[in-house]
Amino acid sequence: MIAGFFQFSPVRAEPEGNAARLEEALRSTQADLLVCPELATTGYLYRDKEALRAVAEPVPSGPTVTRLAAAARATGRAIVFGIAERAGEKIYNSAVLIQADGPVVCYRKAHLFDTETEVFDRAGATPRHARVAGADVGIMVCFDWRFPEMARVLALEGADVIAHPSNLVHPYCQDAMITRSLENRVFTITASRTGRETVDGMTLAF
Numbered sequence: 742m743i744a745g746f747f748q749f750s751p752v753r754a755e756p757e758g759n760a761a762r763l764e765e766a767l768r769s770t771q772a773d774l775l776v777c778p779e780l781a782t783t784g785y786l787y788r789d790k791e792a793l794r795a796v797a798e799p800v801p802s803g804p805t806v807t808r809l810a811a812a813a814r815a816t817g818r819a820i821v822f823g824i825a826e827r828a829g830e831k832i833y834n835s836a837v838l839i840q841a842d843g844p845v846v847c848y849r850k851a852h853l854f855d856t857e858t859e860v861f862d863r864a865g866a867t868p869r870h871a872r873v874a875g876a877d878v879g880i881m882v883c884f885d886w887r888f889p890e891m892a893r894v895l896a897l898e899g900a901d902v903i904a905h906p907s908n909l910v911h912p913y914c915q916d917a918m919i920t921r922s923l924e925n926r927v928f929t930i931t932a933s934r935t936g937r938e939t940v941d942g943m944t945l946a947f
């Protein structure tokens with residue numbers, strides 16, 4: 742298996758343009774599995790749930806997943822990226838794994854970070870494994886890294902590789918993920934976004 746990652750600076754509230762960046766990355770990679778950032782379709786910083794709802798999408802019927810599913814079929818490759826998932830009245834900070842054949846796997850982030858709790862709903866247990874190019878790929882999202890049980894349970898469930906879409910704001914995760922890999926005997930791929938976002942006087946640098 743060839744695994745890769747694509748880090749970029751999603752434009753806030755521009756899901757169509759961000760989906761085009763993801764599609765271009767998938768079409769131009771040689772990786773069997775391409776891991777992309779958390780909330781890659783919407784950008785990260787939302788303080789207002791209605792603003793987030795306006796750019797959230799249902800999975801798998803929404804436009805971004807539909808578009809990337811077509812690209813996955815055309816290329817035979819798999820992609821994992823973060824998406825604001827609209828499910829009825831609820832909005833989840835989710836990551837989808839899409840491949841040429843097989844169901845779209847949609848994992849809802851278990852550990853919401855800081856002000857995410859103001860706009861995202863709390864998730865129950867959701868599917869988080871897929872078989873890609875002969876390997877079991879488990880999914881976790883950003884702040885899940887802080888809780889060693891997440892990677893351990895994914896490994897006990899059979900993961901060979903952990904795909905980890907992220908929007909990192911603290912400097913500790915990169916080192917911690919090396920430890921998660923060693924202690925669980927799994928490969929881990931963290932893809933963080935780049936750039937900065939400012940909303941309502943709050944700025945985050947990723």
Ligand code: ACM
Pocket residue numbers: 779853854882883884885907908909910
């Ligand atoms: C984070 O969970 N996005 C820090």
